[in-house]
Amino acid sequence: ETGVTQSPTHLIKTRGQQVTLRCSSQSGHNTVSWYQQALGQGPQFIFQYYREEENGRGNFPPRFSGLQFPNYSSELNVNALELDDSALYLCASSFSKGEGTEAFFGQGTRLTVV
Amino acid sequence: AQKITQTQPGMFVQEKEAVTLDCTYDTSDPSYGLFWYKQPSSGEMIFLIYQGSYDQQNATEGRYSLNFQKARKSANLVISASQLGDSAMYFCAMREVYNTDKLIFGTGTRLQVFP
Numbered sequence: 001e002t003g004v005t006q007s008p009t010h011l012i013k014t015r016g017q018q019v020t021l022r023c024s025s026q027s028g029h030n031t032v033s034w035y036q037q038a039l040g041q042g043p044q045f046i047f048q049y050y051r052e053e054e055n056g057r058g059n060f061p062p063r064f065s066g067l068q069f070p071n072y073s074s075e076l077n078v079n080a081l082e083l084d085d086s087a088l089y090l091c092a093s094s095f096s097k098g099e100g101t102e103a104f105f106g107q108g109t110r111l112t113v114v
Numbered sequence: 115a116q117k118i119t120q121t122q123p124g125m126f127v128q129e130k131e132a133v134t135l136d137c138t139y140d141t142s143d144p145s146y147g148l149f150w151y152k153q154p155s156s157g158e159m160i161f162l163i164y165q166g167s168y169d170q171q172n173a174t175e176g177r178y179s180l181n182f183q184k185a186r187k188s189a190n191l192v193i194s195a196s197q198l199g200d201s202a203m204y205f206c207a208m209r210e211v212y213n214t215d216k217l218i219f220g221t222g223t224r225l226q227v228f229p
Contacts, residue, residue, distance in 0.1 A: 033216065042118075042205055042219030043159070056215055088157055092217075103217060105151075105159035 003027060004093050006106035013081050013113050021076040021109045023091030030095060031055070032074040033103065034066060037088040049074055078111075086113045116141045118206050120220035127196045127227055134181070135191040135223045137206030146210050148189040149217065150180065153203040162204075165189060196227045 003026035013019050025032050031050045035043035045058035049068035063079040072093070078085055088110050092103035117140045127133035139148065150162040165173045165180045173180040181190040193200060203224050207217040 031215075035217075035219075040221075042207075042221050043217070045216035045218070048215060050215075058216065090157075090159060092159070102149075102161055102164060104161070108157040110157065 004091060004104050004106040006089075006091050006109050008109060009107065010110045011112070013111065015081055015083060015113055017081050018077065018079045019081060019111065021078075021089050021091075021111070023074045023076070023093070023106055025072045025074065025091075025093035026104050028095055029093035029104070030072055031093065032068055032072065033092045033094075034074070034076045035090040035092065036060070036085075037090060037108070038084075039087070043090055046076065081113045083113050086111060116143075116208065116210060116218050118208055118218055118220035120206055120223050122223045123221075124224045124226070127193075127225065129198060129227055129229050130195055132192060132194045133196055133225065135193070135204050135206075135225065137189045137191065137220060139187050139189060139206075139208050141187075141208065141210060143210045146208055148180070148182070149207045149209065150178070150189075150191045151205045151207060151219075152200075153205060153222070155202070159205070163191065193225075198227050198229065201225060201227045 005024045033048040034046040037043040047057040048055045052068045065077045068074045088108045090108045091106045094103045119138045146167045148165045151159040163175045163178045165182045179192045203222045205222045206220045
């Protein structure tokens with residue numbers, strides 16, 4: 001167990017709807033990253049938050065947004081859901097940043113858009 | 115562009131044998147870190163091993179070792195004495211320090227261990 005928990009574990013939404021996914025970081029970790037993993041692919045970086053500020057963003061449209069709270073937990077919000085948003089969404093927390101910083105992943109939220 | 119390439123979509127290995135999973139990378143940054151993660155069917159990414167770009171020795175963690183060849187830009191994972199529980203997807207990933215602090219993943223290798 002990594003101490004990183006995500007909720008919900010599974011979710012089904014209709015195209016056009018909005019969704020919020022949640023991540024509780026491991027105690028003491030101030031950095032959280034979100035990844036999207038489509039079926040049969042490796043995870044793709046969505047964005048990262050460091051001490052409540054966005055620290056970088058991947059190639060995802062603005063309808064993907066996020067928040068990090070003072071306790072370092074985080075949310076991923078996706079508006080106007082599309083069928084291609086169906087994927088496993090992974091949250092990873094780490095202490096600070098840097099090349100050797102180990103990221104601990106949660107079990108993921110499997111989102112299905114119909 | 116930064117990239118991780120895993121050319122083996124699937125690998126089979128007999129229990130108790132060793133297996134090597136291939137990974138090559140491409141980056142122009144002088145400082146980076148290389149990681150291997152295991153992903154069972156449950157979905158969680160489990161950290162296995164890390165190699166820093168300036169590390170002189172190959173990393174080792176129990177049955178896992180990383181064969182780091184910097185000039186060839188390769189970072190192969192060696193699993194010794196395979197166990198049935200090693201059956202899973204394995205991802206190679208790279209973290210760059212000077213770009214967005216993110217992990218770049220390969221497409222993964224599915225390892226199946228048979229008795």
